[in-house]
Amino acid sequence: MLGWPRRLPALLLIGLLLPCAIVVIFTAAMNLQETDHYAAIVQSGNPSGVDSISSGQQLSGQSSTLRHTVEIRRPTGPPRVITTLKDASGEFVTVACSTCHTTRPPNHQNKSVRELDEFHSGMAFSHGTVSCLSCHNSEDYDSLKLADGAPVEFTSVMTLCGQCHGPQLKDYQHGAHGGMNGYWDLTRGPQQKNNCVDCHDPHSPQFPHMKPVFKPRDRFLEQSGTEH
Amino acid sequence: MANSRTDAVRSYPGFLWWGLGQATNGGLSFYVWMFVLTAISLVGANAWAHQVAEGMILTNMTDHVSWGLYIANFTFCVGLAAGGVMMVIPAYLYDDEDMHKVVIIGEAVAIAAIVMCTLSVMVDLGRPDRFWHLIPVIGRVNWPVSMLTWDVIVLNGYLLINLHIVGYLLYMRYLGRKPNPRWYVPFVFLSILWAISIHTVTAFLYCGLGGRPFWNTALLAPRFLASAFVSGPAFIILVMRILRITTGYSAPPGPARTLIQIIRVSMTINLIMLASELFTLFYTGGAHSASAKYLFFGSHGHFGLVPWIWTAIVCNLVGTALFFMPNALERGSIRIVACVLCIVGIWIEKGMGLIIPGFIPSTLHEIVEYTPSLVEWKVTAGIWAFGFLLLTVLLKLIATVFASEKSGTALERVSE
Amino acid sequence: MTPHKTTNGQDPNESANRRSAEPLLPILEAPSTRRTVLKTVGAALGLAAFGEALSPLMVVPENMSIDEFLQQHYKELSDDDKQRIFSRLEAETKERFGAEVKIVDPKPIPGVRFGYAINVSKCNGNGKCMEACNRENNHHRGVDQSYIRVLEMSKGSMDMEHGSTTFDHTVPQDDKFYMPVQCQQCDNPPCVSACPIEATWKEDDGIVVVDYNWCIGCRYCEAACPYHARRFNWEPPEIPAGEVNPNQGYLSNRIRPQGAMEKCHFCLHRTREGRAPACQEACPTGARVFGDLNDPDSDINYVLKNKRVFVLKEELGTKPSFFYYFDS
Numbered sequence: 001m002l003g004w005p006r007r008l009p010a011l012l013l014i015g016l017l018l019p020c021a022i023v024v025i026f027t028a029a030m031n032l033q034e035t036d037h038y039a040a041i042v043q044s045g046n047p048s049g050v051d052s053i054s055s056g057q058q059l060s061g062q063s064s065t066l067r068h069t070v071e072i073r074r075p076t077g078p079p080r081v082i083t084t085l086k087d088a089s090g091e092f093v094t095v096a097c098s099t100c101h102t103t104r105p106p107n108h109q110n111k112s113v114r115e116l117d118e119f120h121s122g123m124a125f126s127h128g129t130v131s132c133l134s135c136h137n138s139e140d141y142d143s144l145k146l147a148d149g150a151p152v153e154f155t156s157v158m159t160l161c162g163q164c165h166g167p168q169l170k171d172y173q174h175g176a177h178g179g180m181n182g183y184w185d186l187t188r189g190p191q192q193k194n195n196c197v198d199c200h201d202p203h204s205p206q207f208p209h210m211k212p213v214f215k216p217r218d219r220f221l222e223q224s225g226t227e228h
Numbered sequence: 229m230a231n232s233r234t235d236a237v238r239s240y241p242g243f244l245w246w247g248l249g250q251a252t253n254g255g256l257s258f259y260v261w262m263f264v265l266t267a268i269s270l271v272g273a274n275a276w277a278h279q280v281a282e283g284m285i286l287t288n289m290t291d292h293v294s295w296g297l298y299i300a301n302f303t304f305c306v307g308l309a310a311g312g313v314m315m316v317i318p319a320y321l322y323d324d325e326d327m328h329k330v331v332i333i334g335e336a337v338a339i340a341a342i343v344m345c346t347l348s349v350m351v352d353l354g355r356p357d358r359f360w361h362l363i364p365v366i367g368r369v370n371w372p373v374s375m376l377t378w379d380v381i382v383l384n385g386y387l388l389i390n391l392h393i394v395g396y397l398l399y400m401r402y403l404g405r406k407p408n409p410r411w412y413v414p415f416v417f418l419s420i421l422w423a424i425s426i427h428t429v430t431a432f433l434y435c436g437l438g439g440r441p442f443w444n445t446a447l448l449a450p451r452f453l454a455s456a457f458v459s460g461p462a463f464i465i466l467v468m469r470i471l472r473i474t475t476g477y478s479a480p481p482g483p484a485r486t487l488i489q490i491i492r493v494s495m496t497i498n499l500i501m502l503a504s505e506l507f508t509l510f511y512t513g514g515a516h517s518a519s520a521k522y523l524f525f526g527s528h529g530h531f532g533l534v535p536w537i538w539t540a541i542v543c544n545l546v547g548t549a550l551f552f553m554p555n556a557l558e559r560g561s562i563r564i565v566a567c568v569l570c571i572v573g574i575w576i577e578k579g580m581g582l583i584i585p586g587f588i589p590s591t592l593h594e595i596v597e598y599t600p601s602l603v604e605w606k607v608t609a610g611i612w613a614f615g616f617l618l619l620t621v622l623l624k625l626i627a628t629v630f631a632s633e634k635s636g637t638a639l640e641r642v643s644e
Numbered sequence: 645m646t647p648h649k650t651t652n653g654q655d656p657n658e659s660a661n662r663r664s665a666e667p668l669l670p671i672l673e674a675p676s677t678r679r680t681v682l683k684t685v686g687a688a689l690g691l692a693a694f695g696e697a698l699s700p701l702m703v704v705p706e707n708m709s710i711d712e713f714l715q716q717h718y719k720e721l722s723d724d725d726k727q728r729i730f731s732r733l734e735a736e737t738k739e740r741f742g743a744e745v746k747i748v749d750p751k752p753i754p755g756v757r758f759g760y761a762i763n764v765s766k767c768n769g770n771g772k773c774m775e776a777c778n779r780e781n782n783h784h785r786g787v788d789q790s791y792i793r794v795l796e797m798s799k800g801s802m803d804m805e806h807g808s809t810t811f812d813h814t815v816p817q818d819d820k821f822y823m824p825v826q827c828q829q830c831d832n833p834p835c836v837s838a839c840p841i842e843a844t845w846k847e848d849d850g851i852v853v854v855d856y857n858w859c860i861g862c863r864y865c866e867a868a869c870p871y872h873a874r875r876f877n878w879e880p881p882e883i884p885a886g887e888v889n890p891n892q893g894y895l896s897n898r899i900r901p902q903g904a905m906e907k908c909h910f911c912l913h914r915t916r917e918g919r920a921p922a923c924q925e926a927c928p929t930g931a932r933v934f935g936d937l938n939d940p941d942s943d944i945n946y947v948l949k950n951k952r953v954f955v956l957k958e959e960l961g962t963k964p965s966f967f968y969y970f971d972s
Contacts, residue, residue: 175943179930188918214775354861354903439870
């Protein structure tokens with residue numbers, strides 16, 4: 001028993017270090033077995049295959065396996081203006097833009113709502129410095145026009161918006177803008193996507209403000225509102 | 229007399245049964261004491277039954293503060309159990325004769341404390357009916373990765389080792405034989421190693437979590453050990469004093485003095501480490517100190533733990549100062565007050581002052597405060613009452629065995 | 645432990661007792677002293693009181709079958725076992741919630757590893773994802789549980805301490821950005837390491853799942869998670885029969901038992917069939933991008949390669965499969 005006092009520190013040390021050592025060895029072994037998925041993600045492939053949406057309606061994958069379509073919702077067509085008159089069934093009568101605009105000279109300078117009247121009153125316009133006729137076609141008010149003057153249908157609005165909003169269009173083509181419903185895996189089912197004007201008012205495209213719809217109710221968490 | 233009993237009872241179960249009978253003998257005040265403890269235990273059992281039936285919603289724990297009083301109490305009890313070994317180290321490593329006589333009290337405290345640990349974990353489970361999933365072989369344990377699995381294994385191992393040592397020593401005395409060192413000395417050394425492991429592993433349980441900066445410090449395990457080496461001996465000093473009052477026996481001053489020396493050193497180390505921790509947290513500042521800031525000074529208008537931790541600080545400092553008074557080495561009320569202060573201080577420091585602030589603010593920096601519910605207090609009180617019940621029975625058994633072995637002189641060894 | 649009794653080492657009564665008990669085990673001898681009788685009565689009363697104290701537990705066996713009690717870990721179940729268990733759970737759901745449900749167990753799609761990204765430039769904190777999660781995953785309606793928490797953060801700071809989840813004003817505020825946090829499906833998940841009984845693990849497609857029937861509810865994983873992604877069932881969940889989502893996965897959105905842990909599972913009952921997770925479909929801002937990390941042409945890989953992407957608490961080494969990015 002004489003030697004024991006000298007062994008005390010050693011015993012204490014073993015008691016302390018033994019569990020540590022075992023844990024470290026085992027966890028290290030476990031970690032070695034793990035493949036480093038992170039490196040795999042970062043290195044895998046390159047961003048190829050940007051789908052074209054030239055028609056603005058449908059995307060189809062280019063791979064050889066059978067793929068379902070990406071359905072992009074489209075606007076119903078040229079907008080119609082609601083008048084104050086009612087028809088026989090009591091519905092308000094609507095008229096096409098061209099009904100009035102064919103007889104009126106276009107104002108190429110107009111960039112604000114103030115100068116508009118009649119059916120346009122009350123309209124909010126906040127879309128950078130573009131003028132009305134940057135997009136509206138003064139030759140045919142029932143269609144739109146591209147920057148080069150070529151007419152484009154209201155249903156193909158995405159082509160029009162994409163002229164300026166290239167980054168958004170690119171993101172959109174890769175699912176990083178506009179959201180989606182349906183299948184992430186097109187080999188198993190179709191996908192539905194919005195078009196620009198589903199979410200953005202073209203005259204005031206900023207996404208609208210919202211009221212939060214839902215909050216988990218935690219016990220003892222003060223619903224103070226903002227700062228804690 | 230010893231020989232006749234050797235003939236009479238040879239089986240160990242028989243000895244245990246006899247011991248139970250003897251341990252439940254006593255005078256009126258003994259029965260009152262046992263009755264009160266039983267009653268509190270039953271209140272706790274009832275509260276726990278309600279908690280199991282109606283859900284943990286009866287506690288005030290939340291997804292933000294997902295551990296509360298139960299785990300806080302668990303942490304302290306592990307320290308108490310590890311502290312029991314403080315008696316063993318000088319006795320066997322340094323061959324301290326006086327300590328040899330009181331070692332068994334430390335072992336008894338360790339057994340009771342481990343049982344309290346196990347109960348504290350049990351009551352914290354949402355599905356105690358699935359407890360068997362934790363049992364190796366029939367369950368599915370995540371060993372060696374999960375620190376909790378380690379903890380379950382080492383705690384139960386520690387319980388078995390101490391049950392063996394205490395049981396063997398008592399049984400031999402009961403049979404009137406001299407204990408064979410081969411059957412208990414190796415286990416004593418194992419229990420020394422094991423005592424350090426249980427508290428180290430319990431600290432790793434918390435400090436291994438990278439998502440909880442308040443716990444994620446290498447100092448946690450040493451701090452746990454240091455504070456365990458205060459609370460354990462302090463508790464044993466209290467137990468010896470109670471034995472002296474109730475049995476009327478006065479102990480030789482040696483063992484208590486050794487324990488107080490241990491406490492002096494350990495508490496100083498504990499306070500130094502606490503101070504280093506606080507320096508790092510507050511001098512560096514930033515997100516890592518958010519919990520400490522909340523704990524000590526409150527933050528964003530929440531001050532739930534501030535009274536707790538300052539109570540602990542005051543208790544620890546005053547208790548330590550008292551321990552360093554020369555009078556503390558003499559019999560008297562000073563060392564008793566000091567023990568009580570240090571036990572209370574460490575209970576808070578390791579429990580409400582360590583476990584709870586780890587969750588406040590939450591990992592997303594939300595502040596949800598926590599105050600134990602009545603059910604939690606009842607269950608915790610029940611666990612403590614049961615622990616005391618067990619300790620009383622163990623001490624009574626020890627006293628009886630020692631007394632019957634050599635009437636008169638032997639009992640001194642126990643009641644010292 | 646009364647005073648006096650042991651002053652001489654022994655109490656006369658006590659030694660007499662023992663002597664009478666010496667021949668053999670005292671109980672077998674049945675010495676029927678007054679003390680023994682009193683002790684027996686006391687023990688009986690104590691046991692009775694103990695039984696009475698624990699009587700609230702009687703509801704537990706009523707609500708649980710032997711099959712459920714003995715049910716093995718998910719990975720040890722045969723297909724037959726699973727069928728039996730799913731039928732039992734469907735019947736229980738019918739009985740408790742009055743809803744006809746179908747529980748399935750879709751397996752990971754070979755070669756697929758899921759990733760999820762959120763555009764913090766787009767997210768405006770409207771909370772529709774939280775609502776969709778609540779409906780899709782049969783969450784407890786009593787607390788409007790959800791696997792997602794949306795943080796309102798101050799622009800110019802990534803310090804969550806200046807964030808808030810309890811905002812209820814119009815969003816987005818000009819000086820704020822919004823950051824939904826849910827399970828990050830880490831590649832090095834601290835919760836999986838923490839679990840003492842392997843009740844939670846990472847599947848081949850990267851989703852960290854929980855066996856709700858194996859979890860003992862110790863909540864160590866909840867302490868280990870750096871993202872507040874785990875939720876505990878503090879009380880039995882309540883869902884009106886009409887709102888129960890009948891398409892349920894065993895490891896995902898089936899109604900969870902009280903006392904078990906749960907977490908976001910990327911809607912695996914949907915995503916393993918090729919469909920988008922519920923929170924992505926619900927997002928009105930298009931801020932969420934989901935897909936296969938192993939497919940170089942996937943949407944999620946486009947984001948990882950072309951955007952300024954970050955992960956939460958990267959310094960912890962958890963390697964999330966959940967990403968955040970800015971538009972510009």
